Amino acid sequence: MDPRPLQFVVGKGGVGKSTITAAIAIAYVRAGRRVLAIELGRREGLSRLLAPSIATGAEPVEVRPGLWLARVQGDDALAEYLEMVVPIRRLLNIVFASRMYRYFVAAAPGLKELMAIGKIWFERQKKREDGRPLWDTIVVDAGASGQSLQYLQMPAAAARTFRKGLVHRESERVAALLSDAETTAVHVVAIPEDMPLTEAREVLARLANELKLPVGTVYLNRTRAGAPEGATIAVDALSRVSSDSPNGALATAVHATATRSLAWIRLQEDKLDRFERGVSRRCVRLPLLTAEEFGLAEIEQLADALGPSPVTRTP
Amino acid sequence: MSLASLIAEHRIVVCVGSGGVGKTTVAATLALHAATEGRRAMVLTIDPARRLAQSLGLRELESKGQRIDPELLRAAGLDVRGTLSAGMLDQKSAWDEFIARHAPSEAACRTILENEFYQQMSRSFAGSTEYMAIEELCRIDESGEYDLIVLDTPPTGHALDFLEAPQRLEDFLDRSMIGWFVRPYAAVGWTAWKTASRTAKFLFERIEQATGVETLRQISEFFVAMEAMFDGIAERSRRVRAVLKSERTAFVLVTGPDEQVLGQGEMLTEKMAALGMPLRGVVLNRLHPLPDAAMEEDDPARLREGVHALLEASGIHDRALTEWLVKNHTVAQAQARAEAIRREMFESGLPETVVLKGVPELEADVHDLASLARLAVLICDGGATPSA
Numbered sequence: 058m059d060p061r062p063l064q065f066v067v068g069k070g071g072v073g074k075s076t077i078t079a080a081i082a083i084a085y086v087r088a089g090r091r092v093l094a095i096e097l098g099r100r101e102g103l104s105r106l107l108a109p110s111i112a113t114g115a116e117p118v119e120v121r122p123g124l125w126l127a128r129v130q131g132d133d134a135l136a137e138y139l140e141m142v143v144p145i146r147r148l149l150n151i152v153f154a155s156r157m158y159r160y161f162v163a164a165a166p167g168l169k170e171l172m173a174i175g176k177i178w179f180e181r182q183k184k185r186e187d188g189r190p191l192w193d194t195i196v197v198d199a200g201a202s203g204q205s206l207q208y209l210q211m212p213a214a215a216a217r218t219f220r221k222g223l224v225h226r227e228s229e230r231v232a233a234l235l236s237d238a239e240t241t242a243v244h245v246v247a248i249p250e251d252m253p254l255t256e257a258r259e260v261l262a263r264l265a266n267e268l269k270l271p272v273g274t275v276y277l278n279r280t281r282a283g284a285p286e287g288a289t290i291a292v293d294a295l296s297r298v299s300s301d302s303p304n305g306a307l308a309t310a311v312h313a314t315a316t317r318s319l320a321w322i323r324l325q326e327d328k329l330d331r332f333e334r335g336v337s338r339r340c341v342r343l344p345l346l347t348a349e350e351f352g353l354a355e356i357e358q359l360a361d362a363l364g365p366s367p368v369t370r371t372p
Numbered sequence: 373m374s375l376a377s378l379i380a381e382h383r384i385v386v387c388v389g390s391g392g393v394g395k396t397t398v399a400a401t402l403a404l405h406a407a408t409e410g411r412r413a414m415v416l417t418i419d420p421a422r423r424l425a426q427s428l429g430l431r432e433l434e435s436k437g438q439r440i441d442p443e444l445l446r447a448a449g450l451d452v453r454g455t456l457s458a459g460m461l462d463q464k465s466a467w468d469e470f471i472a473r474h475a476p477s478e479a480a481c482r483t484i485l486e487n488e489f490y491q492q493m494s495r496s497f498a499g500s501t502e503y504m505a506i507e508e509l510c511r512i513d514e515s516g517e518y519d520l521i522v523l524d525t526p527p528t529g530h531a532l533d534f535l536e537a538p539q540r541l542e543d544f545l546d547r548s549m550i551g552w553f554v555r556p557y558a559a560v561g562w563t564a565w566k567t568a569s570r571t572a573k574f575l576f577e578r579i580e581q582a583t584g585v586e587t588l589r590q591i592s593e594f595f596v597a598m599e600a601m602f603d604g605i606a607e608r609s610r611r612v613r614a615v616l617k618s619e620r621t622a623f624v625l626v627t628g629p630d631e632q633v634l635g636q637g638e639m640l641t642e643k644m645a646a647l648g649m650p651l652r653g654v655v656l657n658r659l660h661p662l663p664d665a666a667m668e669e670d671d672p673a674r675l676r677e678g679v680h681a682l683l684e685a686s687g688i689h690d691r692a693l694t695e696w697l698v699k700n701h702t703v704a705q706a707q708a709r710a711e712a713i714r715r716e717m718f719e720s721g722l723p724e725t726v727v728l729k730g731v732p733e734l735e736a737d738v739h740d741l742a743s744l745a746r747l748a749v750l751i752c753d754g755g756a757t758p759s760a
Contacts, residue, residue: 070390071628251739255426284696291693294686307678310666311697314704347707351630
């Protein structure tokens with residue numbers, strides 16, 4: 058697994074980013090790390106998976122031993138930031154309640170994204186009493202590709218837009234953290250279908266060429282295990298069973314599901330082979346899981362698939 | 373009512389839903405279906421990943437829209453009596469053209485286009501993509517070139533985000549608020565402004581410290597230049613909203629079997645009705661149904677026994693193959709059952725007036741015209757039926 062202390066998970070909508078973020082977090086907790094999982098923006102996939110019965114907010118909450126969870130939203134982060142720089146509560150309350158403030162927060166371009174990433178930077182700076190960082194690993198569920206890249210590029214963009222002043226200085230500090238290949242990794246998630254794979258290729262190219270951020274691992278989610286040798290012959294045999302024979306109906310039913318799976322496996326292998334050869338990045342396949350209700354048990358299974366290898370440095 | 377007749381009765385179809393559910397594909401499919409029925413149909417997408425272009429066999433999509441070559445359609449085995457066109461919204465140029473249309477003079481237009489605040493805002497203001505999509509939709513509608521326009525909305529975290537976008541833009545262009553930004557610049561400068569109220573003084577001092585005065589000057593300049601255009605834009609915005617709320621427009625939710633929205637059918641329809649944009653149809657995409665017969669045997673031991681016997685009888689003596697077939701079958705059963713439950717729950721929250729269409733996952737990706745055509749048959753039941 059990746060040793061870097063700050064990890065972002067991005068990918069096309071619906072490929073399982075929250076699930077994989079949760080699994081990565083749990084795999085690190087198992088390795089004895091103190092982990093903060095962060096959900097970025099106005100969604101609740103991660104908290105629904107990791108702590109369905111606990112109300113989570115901007116302040117990290119311990120949801121199981123070693124694992125903390127926080128939700129970071131731009132406007133809250135801005136309010137929190139102002140609270141830090143302006144200690145007069147009464148004045149702040151007047152500001153927060155004003156239409157003017159709400160208007161400004163809504164209108165100022167990129168401000169929310171900047172504040173949200175700033176909050177993550179702030180968590181990364183926190184220290185324990187012995188001077189070690191408070192969090193061994195921070196994993197961020199950064200949302201769908203378009204949105205998450207907007208978040209990730211905002212510090213650098215802000216540093217360029219505001220040529221001096223506080224915003225410039227702070228943005229530069231955050232941008233430096235994000236682009237530090239020793240500290241930060243951006244993981245990309247895809248599933249074995251053409252369009253998510255295409256988007257993953259585009260995101261990988263943008264991360265490397267345009268945003269210049271360190272790319273971590275490509276997680277290929279929902280991959281099917283290959284069929285055992287002889288599967289095709291067995292499926293053929295099932296198709297020849299007469300429907301009047303004792304197990305005829307069963308043969309038809311099992312034949313139908315097996316044929317469907319074989320078709321999917323063939324398609325998948327073809328796509329993944331081409332993808333893996335094309336991107337020259339570390340790709341990790343994660344299994345397709347089916348459950349009536351996707352929950353912690355499934356996350357643990359995915360964490361099994363990620364671990365238990367010791368935390369090592371990737372080339 | 374079928375989805376096909378819902379499409380046949382409307383001139384504008386807006387597909388909403390979160391990302392990753394096949395919304396773009398469904399939008400293209402609905403337009404293709406209308407084209408085969410003889411209508412002049414267009415699909416408009418905002419998708420920056422150019423996925424629609426891929427599925428239509430085009431390398432790039434132009435923002436103005438382009439007609440799909442009838443030869444390509446024929447080559448894919450499609451008998452299209454009408455026309456099919458596709459376009460992709462380029463957000464940046466859409467905003468620039470919007471400003472150019474409304475600016476009172478070329479100089480005013482240039483001031484805005486060169487303003488840094490404007491450049492940032494038109495790229496990243498929350499809701500600006502959504503608003504421009506609706507604006508483009510109305511322009512294409514007004515051109516009269518099409519009988520049906522299908523809008524593939526930007527992937528949002530939630531289906532409702534899109535519908536609330538026009539309101540957000542109107543709030544943004546709220547004259548009374550903008551006055552705050554315009555006044556100080558037009559008058560004596562920030563110093564005069566700061567004496568206005570304690571809140572404003574505080575806020576502006578902070579912003580000044582944080583960003584430097586230059587940024588505030590940019591913001592102010594933007595609003596001063598925009599002021600002359602407000603009446604025009606407000607009027608336009610009212611017209612745009614009227615199109616969305618008109619009888620000619622239908623909203624169709626596209627969702628997958630695992631989406632969060634399935635637990636919120638009731639809430640969603642109520643909210644959409646309250647916004648004056650009622651939900652008319654739902655495409656429940658990528659289902660994995662099994663025939664009833666395949667659901668029957670659900671005791672793993674008996675299933676294993678049966679499959680084992682079948683393989684033995686065919687001369688195959690490999691336990692691993694039995695295990696694979698059994699596991700594969702029970703997983704498919706579990707998936708079909710879970711989806712059926714979720715679908716039922718969702719359906720029970722929908723009013724009867726909403727058309728719901730379940731679409732099975734295809735055994736191949738939908739990424740070319742031929743597979744779009746197969747999907748069209750599944751979604752629209754092969755053809756539009758005239759409504760009663």
